[in-house]
Amino acid sequence: MSCTVRELQQRALQAGLPRLEAQLLLCALLDRDRSWLISHDEDPLPAGTSDRFENWLRQRLDEVPLAYLTGHKEFHGLRLQVSPATLVPRPDTEVLVDAALRWLTSCGLAAPRVLDLGTGSGAIALAVKKRHPRASVTATDFSAEALGVAEANAGRLGLEVRFLQGAWWQPLGAERFDLVMSNPPYIAPQDEHLPALRHEPLSALAAPEQGLADLRQIIEGAPAHLLPGGLLLLEHGYDQEQAVADLLRGAGLHYQGCERDLGGQPRCSAALKP
Ligand SMILES: C[S@@+](CC[C@H](N)C(=O)[O-])C[C@H]1O[C@@H](n2cnc3c(N)ncnc32)[C@H](O)[C@@H]1O
Structure with missing residues (x-):
């Protein structure tokens, strides 16, 4: 089932993840920057995005470092x-x-x-x-x-x-x-x-x-x-x-x-x- 950036962000916020972290996870998952997320808030996302996001969300809530999920750190x-x-x-x-x-x-x-x-x-x-x-x-x-x-x-x-x-x-x-x-x-x-x-x-x-x-x-x-x-x-x-x-x-x-x-x-x- 397809979903949107807004829906996934909402799910993360409800689960207790700060908005910035939710956005950074989505950016890494979709290989986009934050301005793209904002301007494509309601676009349907590719199949599988929701499941992969849920998986990362679960790990992040278990304190897995954000950098291990995105794979990089500045x-x-x-x-x-x-x-x-x-x-x-x-x-x-x-x-x-x-x-x-x-x-x-x-x-x-x-x-x-x-x-x-x-x-x-x-x-x-x-x-x-x-x-x-x-x-x-x-x-x-x-x-x-x-x-x-x-x-x-x-x-x-x-x-x-x-x-x-x-x-x-x-x-x-x-x-x-x-x-x-x-x-x-x-x-x-x-x-x-x-x-x-x-x-x-x-x-x-x-x-x-x-x-x-x-x-x-x-x-x-x-x-x-x-x-x-x-x-x-x-x-x-x-x-x-x-x-x-x-x-x-x-x-x-x-x-x-x-x-x-x-x-x-x-x-x-x-x-x-x-
Ligand atoms: C605190 S981390 C620092 C990593 C990196 N320098 C940094 O600042 O992000 C310590 C590093 O020392 C390595 N290390 C631990 N014991 C060591 C040993 N006896 N000899 C050599 N390297 C060791 C670990 O594998 C780890 O990569």
């Missing part, structure tokens, strides 16, 4: 494909990318060597490569599936990034970098927010030791993999600023401070290798 001006193997890139992570780009501009290096540890969909590595094309960018992840998504994003965007699979520093041997960036898993396993994130890979989100285990491993390995004067930039939890600063100083790095995210919370700390 990050730092890039349209990235995502899958349930990758974290959905967050706007807060753009704070880390901005800090990286400021440092790359100010350091004056002609062809800086840049590393993104735990790249997921490739968000950080690709955003930095896009804005700083002369950087030679390497990105790692221990998930082969995530790396497949990241590589496909790089190919689609025409950005040259080297991808390596393995746990944190392991795939890099003795290589050293001017800039190392990472948004590792940092949520404590017992955190009350984790259940709402259950559709994203737990291995991308949670870490033992109150969320600090992966941050600690990365910080401990950083001095051996940073060139003199090189910078380490880490995203972390809003309540981990002090613990991360202690770990950075404990590793012999020069702590530079912590940037706040879009909500005003401490989110991204930096340290220099002397």
